[in-house]
Amino acid sequence: MENLLKKTCLHDLHVELGAKMSPFAGYDMPILYSSIIDEHNAVRQAAGVFDVSHMGEIFVSGPQAEAFVSHVFTNDVRGMEPGRILYGMMLYPDGGTVDDLLVYKETEADHYLLVVNAANIATDYAWLLEQAEGFDVKVDNRSDDWGQIAVQGPEAEKFVCGTLGFPEAAALGFYTFCDCCRDGKRVIVSRTGYTGEDGFEIYAAPGQVRAYWQALLDAGVKPCGLGCRDTLRFEAGLPLYGDELTAEISPVMAGLGMFCKLDKPEFVGKDALVAQKAEGVARKLVGIELSDNAVPRAGYPVELEDGLPVGVVTTGYHSITLDKSICFAMVDSAYAALGTPLWIRIRKRVFPGVVVKKRFYQTKYKK
Amino acid sequence: MSKIADGLLYSESHEWVKVDGNVAIIGVSDFAQAEMGDITYVELPDVDDDVTAGEDFGALESVKTSSELIAPVSGKVVARNDALEDQPELINEDAYAAWIIKVEMSDESELDALLNAADYAKTIE
Incomplete structure (x- = not known):
């Protein structure tokens, strides 16, 4: 079994x-090296590094690349400036989510x-x-050629600029990136996480990722x-595909409608989202805090x-940063309003909670 | 390598039992705490609750997982380690010092079904 698993660089x-x-x-x-709590706190208080080489990199190019990406992606890439990044989803025609992803507008x-x-x-793919x-486009899945690490935390900039030698990273705003060249190879540094x-x-070639x-x-x-x-992502109110977004859960149900630009002329799934907005959805994703x-x-x-x-819990933890038990849950829309009392069955007992904002932790992005 | 304390009895679900007269002092093994990682919550039964061998009497929660505590013997809970409510990490620090409950046994022959340290060691090899 283990032999069938892929390995990152x-x-x-x-x-x-x-x-x-x-x-x-x-x-x-790797799930943990020492302790999830220690690693979590390192990212909140100093800096941590993650191997995220398993993430996929798919390149789209060609004369109709903008029209094509606009067609499959919920956010608005039209006229996007090079060096900018947008978060959004790809949808099925019924509004269910194929995936959530980042789109990088390259310089070229x-x-x-x-x-x-x-x-x-x-x-x-x-x-x-x-x-x-x-569409006159080329779609190129290069996931196996690229490694990726995430350096996260209030001290991340210091290490990326200094230790790794990317001084240009200091000037990056949130959701922008720069193209760097090291040893003749392309390295992409983005202010994301x-x-x-x-x-x-x-993002870099495997050998470079190992050195970094x-x-x-x-x-x-x-x-x-x-x-x-x-x-960490859970406390920050960020969804995980498979839990908070699935082929059955649309971005509107997940509370991610802001990343779906319904004023675009068209994209796959748009009609379904327009209908969901107009008629309301049966279930919605909420945050719940337990006492x-x-x-x-x-x-x-x-x-x-x-x-x-x-409803049903999609992700839950005893929050490490906030020291309280919280969760995301998909619930009937009638019970999704902030302040609604809800109960969660945990083994044989039932515990009272209340609907709260999904962003449990005040995020600290650099604007 | 996890520690296995001599002189205790063990269940295959990783609880340990220290016998003190007709009272069974119950905790979880070092192997169990290491597998779970940082323990963040211990769900304890109340004193005077009855527990039944093979059935759950509470649970441990770590960041990632929850695990039911299975009673190795039947009887009445005569004490519970309330310190674990505020300091569940005591189990991580020393799983054999951090007892969870004490049970007045109703059938001491149930102890015969438990493993000694050497046999328990084989189950976690």
């Missing part, structure tokens, strides 16, 4: 560090980079090829696993006081 270094490894999205990935005209979830690379019919903190994501990883560890940056990647320390987990039922089931 940093895999042997994780094993050497004694990481607890586990399958994720078809890769054998008619060139875009789509960064997609590891678990969805094959699906996304097939979807893009299918949708590309009739999945933690709610300031930070950078660096080692340099950061030598400089004292904490290696961080997927365990705290999930606790007890018991931990709501994915799949646990959400109920009314009388025991009537009205």
Whole structure:
């Protein structure tokens, strides 16, 4: 079984560090090195580095690249300036989500980079090829050629500019990137992340990624696993495909309508979203805060006081930063308003909670 | 390598039992705490609750997972370690010092079904 799992370019270094490894999205990935709590706190308070080489890189180019990306992507890429990045989704015609992704507008005209979830690379690539019919574009899945690390935390800039030697990163605003060239190879440095903190994501060839990883560890940056990647993104109110976005969950249901530009003439899934906005959706994603320390987990039922089931938990933790039990849950829209009391069944007992904003933690992005 | 304390009895679900007369002092093994990682919450039964061998009497929560605590013996809860409510990490620090509950056994022959330290060691190899 283990032999069927893919390995990132940093895999042997994780094993050497004694990481607890586990399958994720078809890769054998580090879940934690020392402790999820310590790694989580390092990112909130100083800096941590993640191996995110499993993420997918799909390049789109050609005379109709803008029209094509605009067709498959919910956000508005028309007239996007080179060096800018947009977050959004690809949708099925019924509004269900194919994936959520980042679109990078490259310096070269008619060139875009789509960064997609590891678990969805094959699906996304097939979807893009299918949708590309009739467009004069080239869709190129280069996921295996690129490694990627995320350097996240209030001290990330210091390490990316200094330790890694990318002084140009200091001038980057949130959701912008620069193209760098090192040893004749392309390196992309973007001010993005999945933690709610300031930070950078660096895309490079595997050999360079290994050198950057080692340099950061030598400089004292904490290696961080997927365990705290999930606790961090969750506190910051960020969805995970598979939990808060799926083929059955549209961005409108997930509360991500702001990333879907319904004033665009068209995109796949637009009509469905327009209808969902007009008619309302049956279920909505909410945040729930419990008054007890018991931990709501994915799949646990959400109920009314009388025991009537009205939803299900999608992600839940005892928040490391906030020291309280919180979760995302998909609930009947009638019970989605802020302040609504809801109960969560945890094993044999039921614990009271209240609907709160999904952004549990005040994010600290550099504007 | 996880520690296995001699002189205790163990269940295959990783609880340990220290026998003190007709009272069973119950905790979880070092292997169990290491597998779970940072423990953030311990769900305890109340004193005077009845527990049944093979059935859950509470749970441990770590950041990532929850794990039910399975009673190795049947009986009445006569004490619970309330310190774990505020300091669940005591289990991570020393799993054999951080007892969870004490049970007045109703059937001491249930102890015969538990493993000694050497046999428990084989189950986690």
